[in-house]
Amino acid sequence: MADAESRRGSLENSRHSDCETRDVRHNFNSYRVERIVDESFEVKSFYLKRADGRLVENYLPGQHLMFKIPTGADGMTLRVYTLSDIYNSETYRTSVKKEGPPIENPTLPAGEASNYLHNTLAVGDIIEARGPLGDFTFDWASKRPTTLIAGGIGITPILAILKGILRDRPNQHIHLFLAFKTTRHQIFKNEIDHILKQHPQIICHLFFDEMSESELSHSPNSHARRIDLDVIARILPDLQQSFYICGALPMMTSLVDRLKDAGISDQDIHTEVFRHSHEVETQPIDTRHYEIHFTHTGKTILWTGEHKNLLEFAKSHGIPLTAGCMTGSCGACSIEVEDGEVEYTHTTAHKPKDGHCLACSCKPKSEMRINA
Ligand code: FES
DSSP: OOOHHHHHHHHHHHHHHOHHHHHHHHSOEEEEEEEEEEOSSSEEEEEEEETTSOOOOOOOTTOEEEEEESOSTTSOEEEEEEBOSOOOSSOEEEEEEOOOSOTTOTTSOOOHHHHHHHHTOOTTOEEEEEEEEOSOOOOTTOOSOEEEEEEGGGHHHHHHHHHHHHHHOTTOOEEEEEEESSTTTOOSHHHHHHHHHHOTTOEEEEEETTSOTGGGTTSTTEESSOOOHHHHHHHSSOSOSEEEEEEOHHHHHHHHHHHHHTTOOGGGEEEEEOOOGGGGOOOOOOOOOEEEEETTTTEEEEEOSOSSSHHHHHHHTTOOOOOSSSSSSSOTTEEEEEEOOEEESSOOSSOOOTTEEEGGGEEESSOEEEOO
16 A cells, blocks of 8 residues: 555645646536435435546545536526545545525525435436545644534535544544534444544544434433534644634634634644535625736726625626635636736635635725736
């Protein structure tokens, strides 16, 4: 078996030197649905093979695919879903939660893309996806002990990262904290139990915030409460850990703020936020006006503040920009800012490289020149 360094080396090389690999990652390819597995009443796993019979591209645990889903006003929506398992050359596994209307506003529509995958996509169907992409991956250079924390469907990259670490370092000590509403919402239970049996050094605690102590009395290391840093700090030997956290925004915000207050540096806090698509669409209308020059298409358009972000603005004027999650998590909408400034409408999980911005999550703060 190749060791971790050579495996990562070959993946990095494949990223930078092989044109075909780059095309696979950055162009859309067709995948055939091989198998669909119910993980719970609201989560399904989709096993995908390349439709052209080739092997699937290698990836780092924690990365995702961006799918073209035939739904939405334009007849096509881009959505990002995490690969929930480690690499095998034959298939990708992605696990998707069926997104209902937001709890705080049940009159808003349910997530069309996830509902399409759950209700319409069938074994044998073809679906297009690009990637794998994403930078919520394990930092192999870190010497700190590892703590993995997941809330709900946030378990998908955390499970892949856990399995990725154990594939290369089977004896690594890891603390694993998993939070769900109830045991009915718990997913990958058998897979996690199997891992714990194979790797007894891993310490796993489960949190169920809609259950009582009596309902969990026969489940060791299970807690009838919301996960927070107080309980995590009581379980960990100390907080000098490398944290990988994935879940919904409220859980993430509270944990990350508390970890920073406790003196944990940014480089030891790795996060991926899973947002409901409605969560980022509540910004007030901004009435400032700026000229925006799209240098590639040669268009100059006046920003009048009626759009929620640069991506929506560009799209409404016929300038197509690539996008995925629409929440600032995947980096797909990153565009080069040649001149000018933006302001973000919310904190993004993905940090664009210097001189770029995430069009789905920002608005102009001045006149701008954008390479699009
Ligand atoms: S579309 Fe994913 S970060 Fe903008």
